[in-house]
């Protein structure tokens with residue numbers, strides 16, 4: 001018998017009653033109904049501390065100088081990874097599907113989500129030089145981000161004044177590729193005002209119902225969702241430069257230095 005699929009949802013929003021909170025609940029309900037065993041990390045609700053630093057560690061490899069990767073590896077090897085991080089790693093490595101919900105804040109993720117990555121993607125446990133990209137620990141897992149922006153779709157388009165949101169998302173998605181996951185095309189919902197939806201505020205919700213319906217349908221049709229295209233390890237030379245005949249899938253890794 002095939003075991004039950006597991007989904008882990010990460011929510012990075014200060015108010016669970018926000019539209020992002022609503023979408024995270026929708027994910028939980030939709031995926032549970034689809035047969036997934038679902039867990040949710042509401043990072044603000046958990047008061048997750050996003051700051052990697054000496055204050056996180058009771059045991060140190062080097063008491064004099066705090067080197068984050070050295071301490072992460074040392075504590076992973078000794079079974080003394082901070083408990084909140086260890087719990088997140090269990091959920092991350094135990095899931096088949098990872099869903100990440102966040103609003104775009106200053107063209108990137110809220111700091112709490114970046115800090116979750118800084119702390120949870122533990123060197124020596126979740127990645128190392130021989131365990132990343134094609135050989136990453138996340139091979140076989142799918143990941144999808146659901147992102148809201150305050151700015152309109154036109155404003156966030158490839159030629160919009162805010163800059164191309166799809167490009168702004170490249171750096172936040174790449175760590176999941178680094179871990180070896182199959183990163184699905186993110187779902188981006190534009191023009192979401194932060195007060196447009198609050199629980200009990202029916203008028204606000206109605207404007208966003210279309211987005212909710214679309215997101216539900218995305219989750220119900222994940223097998224047909226396109227994956228983000230990344231170069232494979234063998235498309236780089238020994239110096240880690242893109243091979244001349246390899247395709248370039250993103251302006252972040254391209255053949256010409258200038259932007260032509």
Ligand SMILES: Cc1cc2nc3c(=O)[nH]c(=O)nc-3n(C[C@H](O)[C@H](O)[C@H](O)COP(=O)(O)O)c2cc1C
Pocket residue numbers: 013018019020021103104105106107108148149150151152162192193194195196197
């Ligand atoms: C600190 C901060 C920075 C923001 N930066 C951006 C931004 O760079 N681009 C954008 O389109 N909206 C930006 N916004 C608007 C949010 O993306 C928007 O309020 C959010 O997507 C609405 O979702 P919510 O109702 O769940 O909060 C920002 C909001 C805050 C609070």
